[in-house]
Amino acid sequence: QQQVKQSPQSLIVQKGGISIINCAYENTAFDYFPWYQQFPGKGPALLIAIRPDVSEKKEGRFTISFNKSAKQFSLHIMDSQPGDSATYFCAASKSRTGANNLFFGTGTRLTVIP
C-alpha cells in the first residue's frame, strides 16, 4: 500500500519552463514532507522540505506548496534547466514518533529539453 502517491511518473519540460510534481497522502500523522532529487547512480539528495504549519516554502528556484486540508503537496521548479533533469521523490514521515523513517512516492523522472 503506497502511503504517498506521486504524479506524474515522467515529465518533459522546455528550458525556462515550470516543472510541477504533485503528491498526496492519507495518513494525518505525517508532519514532515521532504523532496529528494536523485541523479543516475547516485543517492537521493535532500532538496527542500516543509512542515504542515506553513503553506509554502521557497528556496531559490524550488518551491513547495502544501495544502493540509486536501492532504496534498507539490514541488514547483521555476526556470527549469537541463541540469535539473533527474528523478524527484516526495516523501513523508511522522517526526513526533521518534521513528521518523521516510515513506517515499514512486518518483517522477524529469527531463528538461534545452
Add this chain to the structure above:
Amino acid sequence: DSGVTQTPKHLITATGQRVTLRCSPRSGDLSVYWYQQSLDQGLQFLIQYYNGEERAKGNILERFSAQQFPDLHSELNLSSLELGDSALYFCASSAEGKSYNEQFFGPGTRLTVL
C-alpha cells in the same frame, strides 16, 4: 557529498550466499536508516538504528538483519540471497535536535544476485 559513506559500491554474488553492506554516518549523526530501491518496489524503508539500538522496522525480510556499532557505523546483513534481492541499498543518517528529520543518503551499494 552527503558525508555518508557506503561500501562496497558494487557487489555481485550468487543465490543462497550471504553479504554484508557497510555504512558510516555523517560525523555526529546518531541515527542510521537502511532503504532498498528496486524498480518494482521503489524506495522502501528497511530498518532504523539510533545510537546502537533498533528504533523502527519496515519491510525488512527475516533473512536480513542489521546492527549499529559503538562507533555508530552500521552493517546490513543479507543472507540466503534470492534473485529478487538485487537492488540498490541506501544508508541514510540524521542528527538529533531541531534538524533530526533531515536524512542524508549515502551513494548506495548496488547488489546483483545471479
